Amino acid sequence: GENVEQHPSTLSVQEGDSAVIKCTYSDSASNYFPWYKQELGKRPQLIIDIRSNVGEKKDQRIAVTLNKTAKHFSLHITETQPEDSAVYFCAPHYYGGSQGNLIFGKGTKLSVKP
């Protein structure tokens, strides 16, 4: 099964700085790489995803980059704002066939200080 590691486990930045969270996975068959954001007391929600045929995807202040050879992908948040404070989870997996158990990383708690 997939072994997922996220780093760092906690990250504190000043408002306006950039934040980078890395997710490393073990299953080379993984072809879908999403990031979820969970604000305090709320449900996790997808914020950005990338498929294995794309190296980078950007959506306003957030971006995801993928290195399939090294089996890791990263979440980049630029110009951080206090509302970015949350726990972020990655969940790389193979989508198709009989597989589909979604294993999440342990999460990264991001704190943005005003």
Added chain:
Amino acid sequence: EAGVTQSPTHLIKTRGQQATLRCSPISGHTSVYWYQQALGLGLQFLLWYDEGEERNRGNFPPRFSGRQFPNYSSELNVNALELEDSALYLCASNPRRISGNTIYFGEGSWLTVV
């Protein structure tokens, strides 16, 4: 379009009792996932149902079980409750039949075992 709905929102049980949690996926979604999230911790994969069958389960004892009904709603049962079962139980659904990759979470059910 209604999102993933879970019930009850909160549930208090005593040790040794049984708990039943329910989940209704988004209309048209055939896959349902269950996760356990202990306070301040990550998302632990419990069970995956698709098309009425259990497809995979995480590293949890057999007293955690469930099922998926013909209308794709799902039920999670936890028997012989232990104090450490206290957690937020999240259900998520996915439109697997049309090869959707994104999963959508419900608000969760808080289970407290006293």
